[in-house]
Amino acid sequence: MRHLISFAIFLAAVAAYASGLGPLFFGTPLVGTVLALAGVLFELAFWLRLFRRAPSK
Incomplete structure (x- = not known):
């Protein structure tokens, strides 16, 4: 489920880039940018939590 949310955020970021949404007239x-960073942070948090849960011997 978390991957679907991250994927949806990345799709929203691509749509924002393609449509030119945002307060800036020139540039990115x-x-x-905020949506792309949020997607990266959500994925990073997921993978970090997954590796921390790995059983230790």
Whole structure:
């Protein structure tokens, strides 16, 4: 389920980049950057929690 949320956030970031949403007139739109960073952070948090749960001997 978490991967689906991250994938949806990445799709929203791509849509924001493609449509040019954001307060900036030139350059990378701020909304797309924030969404892409949020997706990366969610995936990073998922993988870090997964590796911390690994059983230790």
